[in-house]
Amino acid sequence: MIALDDTDRALIRALARDATASAGALGRDLGLSQPACWRRIRRMREAGVFRAERLDVDAAALGFGVTVFLGVKLATKGRLSLQDFERAVTAIPEVQTVEHLLGMYDYRLRVVARDISDFERVLRRRIMTLPGVGNVDANVLLSEERRPGPLG
Template structure:
C-alpha cells in the first residue's frame, strides 16, 4: 500500500472531480510545479491508486434505456469452473459488469438493454444459456445517484 500525504490525497480528490485535469493546472492549484505534480501523479499510478483511465459513457444516450442487476447462482459448482462462467459471461456485450460475490448469489451482473423486450431476449438467449447458470434474480434500475468521488476517508 502506498503512503499518501495531504497533497497526494488532494490530487486524488481532484482527479475524481476531473480526470482530464493537466499536471500543470493541478500543480498551480496545489502550489506545485508542473514536473513535481507530474511525478506525484506518476507515483500514484505506479502505486496502483489509479488503476486506469476510463470514459464514462451514458448508455441511455446510446439507446440503452434499461439497466438490470442480475444475481446469478451457479447450479453445477465443480462441474463448471468459475473461469468458464466468467469467460462466457464476459463475452456478452450487454453485460457491463461481472462481480464474483459472497452471499445468496455467486455473481452479480450489470446488464444494459434497449428496452424490456430486448432485455428478455438477452436473458433467454445469452444469460440463461451460460455454463453452470442456475437461479437468476433480476432487479431493474429505476434511478441512480452517484457519489462524486472516493470515500471521505482520504
C-alpha cells in the same frame, strides 16, 4: 501499499472529478509546481493507485435505456464451473460488470439493454444459456443518484 499524504488525496479527488486535467492546472489548484504534481501522479500510477483511465459513457445517450442488476447462482460450483461461467459471461457485450460474490448469489451482473424486451432477449438467449447458470434474480435500476467517489 503506498503512503499517501493530504496532497496526494486532494490530487486523487481532483483527478476523479476530471481525469483530463493537466498537471499544471492541478498543481496550480493544489499549490504545487507542474513538475511536482506530475511526479506525484506518476508515483501513484506506478504504485497501482490508478487502475485505468476510462471514458464514462452515458448508456442512455447511446440508446441503452434499461439497466438491470442480475444476481446469478450457479447450479454447480467448482473451479472449472466458475472459469467457464466467467469466460462466457464476459463475452456478452450487454454485460457491463461481473462481480464474484460471497453470499446469496455467486455473481452480480450489471446488464444494459435498449428496453425491457431487449433485456428479455439478452436474458433468455445469452445469460440463461451460460454454463452452470442455476437461479437468476433481476433488479431493474430506476435511478442512480450517487456515484462513489475516490477513497483517497
